[in-house]
Every structure is written in C-alpha cells, then in structure tokens.
Amino acid sequence: MLSVLGLDDLENRLYERLLDVSSASADRLAPDVGADVAEVVLALAGLEARGLVARSSRHPDQVTAAPPDVGLGSLIAERQAALRRAQQAVPALVQRYRQAVGGRDGSDVVDVVLGAEAVAQRAVQLQHGARREVLTLLPGDPPAAVQDALDRERAVPRGVEHRLVVARAVLEQPGLLERLTDPAGRPEQVRVATHLPLRLLVTDRALALVPLSSGSGSGGTADGAGALLVRPSGLLDALVALFDLVWQRGHRVVGARDGGAQLASTPLDALDLRILTLLLSGLTDQSIGKQLGLSLRTVQRRARALMDATGVSTRLQLGYEVARRGWV
Missing domain, CATH: 1.10.10.10 (Winged helix-like DNA-binding domain superfamily/Winged helix DNA-binding domain)
Incomplete structure (x- = not known):
C-alpha cells in the first residue's frame, strides 16, 4: 500500500x-x-x-x-x-x-522492437500514454493471443476514446463477446470486420505499433517475434487511414454499455438486438448461440421472429429492413 x-x-x-x-x-x-x-x-x-x-x-x-x-x-x-x-x-x-x-532521416521513422516481452511492454506504454484516442485492429489470432491482447486493452486511461475493430473469427471464440462489451471494461466502441490484414495499435494518431512480419502474429499487443514502432510519417498516415477505412466498413457490436440507448428507439428487446447485430456481422447461428449462451434452436426461433416482425422472408431482406428502419 x-x-x-x-x-x-x-x-x-x-x-x-x-x-x-x-x-x-x-x-x-x-x-x-x-x-x-x-x-x-x-x-x-x-x-x-x-x-x-x-x-x-x-x-x-x-x-x-x-x-x-x-x-x-x-x-x-x-x-x-x-x-x-x-x-x-x-x-x-x-x-x-x-x-x-x-x-531525423527516413531510417529514424521506424524503430524495431524485438522480443515478445519488449513488444508487450511497449504496447502498454503507448496505451498508458494516450491522451485523446486509441485505435486497435485485432485479427483472429489464436485464443490465448486474443485474450492477452484484450487484457492489455485495459491499460487505456479513463477518458480516452478507444475504438476497436475485431475480425469475425474473434467472435467465434466462446466468451469473447462478453469481454468486448463488458460495461466495466474496455473499449467503448467495438466493430467487427470480415477480415483484418494485420494487427495494429495507434495512439493519438501520432505513434503506431505493427507486426515486424506477417508471420509474427504480434501486431501491437500480442506475443511474437517483434514489432515496428512507427513515428509521424507518410507510413503512419497510411496506417491511420487504413484503420479509418476498416472502421467505416465494420459492423457495430452492441453490448450492455450502449444497448439501452438503442433499445429506446426500437421495438426489440436487448437479446434480439444483440442477436441481430451478430447476424449482420456474419456469425453463424451456432456461433451466436455460443456467444450468448443460447441453444441453436433458440437463436433460429428468435431470428425467425425478427423476420416475421419486419414482414420479410429472407435474412438478406431482414438486414436491409433493419438498416432502413435505423435499428442498428
């Protein structure tokens, strides 16, 4: 003490x-x-x-x-x-x-960080030092690597805007959805993309951490051979632009943190809203059931009820209709 x-x-x-x-x-x-x-x-x-x-x-x-x-x-x-x-x-x-x-000349724009422990330490330092925002891309790494990355996401200080995009494969891992949308945890905004090209950590749009190589799997926040620390430069601008593009195209994941506000403008209950956002993110009925602790039959029954409520006969039509009504 x-x-x-x-x-x-x-x-x-x-x-x-x-x-x-x-x-x-x-x-x-x-x-x-x-x-x-x-x-x-x-x-x-x-x-x-x-x-x-x-x-x-x-x-x-x-x-x-x-x-x-x-x-x-x-x-x-x-x-x-x-x-x-x-x-x-x-x-x-x-x-x-x-x-x-x-x-500095061009060779000073990038620092090489070698070793899993050094990469993890640098990632935490960047997150602790953030003053305005933290941007993260989290691809579908092995479950242990994803869990480690999410643990380190909690290093982001309070009051700092935090946006995270995860690959759809991440949501295939049981229990990950609850961690991503825990009201007491981080990050505040989560979206899901079909595929992410790399792991990325950006703080205040001034520094970025990316994998040393495509085979390291380390990105900015997980174990691996090493990472590149990128300072202000054209390369950093490109990485930030990549995040913005992926974020714009991603599907928002609704959790307990923001579900209440959205429910006020829809006829859906909290469970239906979460099922709907996961369906639009591309998860299978079985994966949705694992994430929400529901049986396959329950997921299918509630999806059928959503289609009946919107007066459509296919899930493609369901996606169009809920977007038109502004439910997600």
Missing part, C-alpha cells in the same frame, strides 16, 4: 505493525513481520530516515511509529512536489523530442 511512497514490503509491514503497538525493539518485531533481526534493523533505519519512526527516549533499543497524518503526510507532500516538477519539465522535453524528430 505504501510502496508508492518509496517503502519496500518489509518497511511497509514494520510501520503497520508499529501502529498497533506503543513501541517495540527489532528483536520483538522480527518474528511479527517474518524477517531476520538484521533485516529489521536495516529497515527500521530506513523508516527513521524518512521520519516514520523515532527512537524511544527511555529505551533507545525501541522505536515508535510517527502519526500517519504527520509522517505519511510529509512523504505525500514530497512526492506531490516531485510530480509537479516532473510535469513542469514535460513541455521542454517534448520540444526537444520534436526538434530531434524534425532532424
């Missing part, structure tokens, strides 16, 4: 233990925190230097904890001051970076 203030795990346990006792020696504290006496002595010295503990005037071998509002309050104020100084330094650092970028 106190690691953000610079305390290690042992120092944290010692300080919390001292809050429960009036005073104690290193010998007494060692078994309480599960550490050697020598380790406790060093940790107490660190706490004393931070002003979190003080020596007892009557028993020099014992220490007492400083009141949290005094000791911790001082450390918090120091950290806040350090953060303000760092924040004030950012504009100058950004200016230096932009000047350096302006002087």
Whole structure:
C-alpha cells in the first residue's frame, strides 16, 4: 500500500505493525513481520530516515511509529512536489523530442522492437500514454493471443476514446463477446470486420505499433517475434487511414454499455438486438448461440421472429429492413 511512497514490503509491514503497538525493539518485531533481526534493523533505519519512526527516549533499543497524518503526510507532500516538477519539465522535453524528430532521416521513422516481452511492454506504454484516442485492429489470432491482447486493452486511461475493430473469427471464440462489451471494461466502441490484414495499435494518431512480419502474429499487443514502432510519417498516415477505412466498413457490436440507448428507439428487446447485430456481422447461428449462451434452436426461433416482425422472408431482406428502419 505504501510502496508508492518509496517503502519496500518489509518497511511497509514494520510501520503497520508499529501502529498497533506503543513501541517495540527489532528483536520483538522480527518474528511479527517474518524477517531476520538484521533485516529489521536495516529497515527500521530506513523508516527513521524518512521520519516514520523515532527512537524511544527511555529505551533507545525501541522505536515508535510517527502519526500517519504527520509522517505519511510529509512523504505525500514530497512526492506531490516531485510530480509537479516532473510535469513542469514535460513541455521542454517534448520540444526537444520534436526538434530531434524534425532532424531525423527516413531510417529514424521506424524503430524495431524485438522480443515478445519488449513488444508487450511497449504496447502498454503507448496505451498508458494516450491522451485523446486509441485505435486497435485485432485479427483472429489464436485464443490465448486474443485474450492477452484484450487484457492489455485495459491499460487505456479513463477518458480516452478507444475504438476497436475485431475480425469475425474473434467472435467465434466462446466468451469473447462478453469481454468486448463488458460495461466495466474496455473499449467503448467495438466493430467487427470480415477480415483484418494485420494487427495494429495507434495512439493519438501520432505513434503506431505493427507486426515486424506477417508471420509474427504480434501486431501491437500480442506475443511474437517483434514489432515496428512507427513515428509521424507518410507510413503512419497510411496506417491511420487504413484503420479509418476498416472502421467505416465494420459492423457495430452492441453490448450492455450502449444497448439501452438503442433499445429506446426500437421495438426489440436487448437479446434480439444483440442477436441481430451478430447476424449482420456474419456469425453463424451456432456461433451466436455460443456467444450468448443460447441453444441453436433458440437463436433460429428468435431470428425467425425478427423476420416475421419486419414482414420479410429472407435474412438478406431482414438486414436491409433493419438498416432502413435505423435499428442498428
């Protein structure tokens, strides 16, 4: 809990233990925190230097904890001051970076990131650093790779617009739909495309992460041999344009987050609306049943009811009719 203030795990346990006792020696504290006496002595010295503990005037071998509002309050104020100084330094650092970028030749437009761990770390850094928007293309990789990618999608900060396009094959994986449309998770807007040419991560339309090769399967967010970090350039413009084109042609996936607002303007219930959007995304009845936890017969029955409600006899006509009525 106190690691953000610079305390290690042992120092944290010692300080919390001292809050429960009036005073104690290193010998007494060692078994309480599960550490050697020598380790406790060093940790107490660190706490004393931070002003979190003080020596007892009557028993020099014992220490007492400083009141949290005094000791911790001082450390918090120091950290806040350090953060303000760092924040004030950012504009100058950004200016230096932009000047350096302006002087780069073509070979500096792309950085090569090698190794699965390095690629994953860079993807999380890009997402954490986003200020306006994050754009992601997620093709139909193996299930484990898709799950890892979605886990890392949660690194996107609150308040940042996040748009994700997934390949239809992704929705064939059981349980993926719920993760994509979880109201407590990310991203806010999801669309599905028949096929995606590559995995792509773009932040603020200023940086992009793409697979090092078509065989790596890593894209910006999954395991693989490596990736390319693309800086502002014609190549980056092309990647952003690719995302915009794919997004425009994709079908929106309706989830619990936005389904309520859409239901107000349609005669459909929440389940029918989700079935309809998945049908329009190209999923088979069997795949829809797996995603929504329904039997094949139930999906077919409700699809038939949608056709009857719109007065059509084929699913092709159903798609046209619901689009004409503005239901999706």
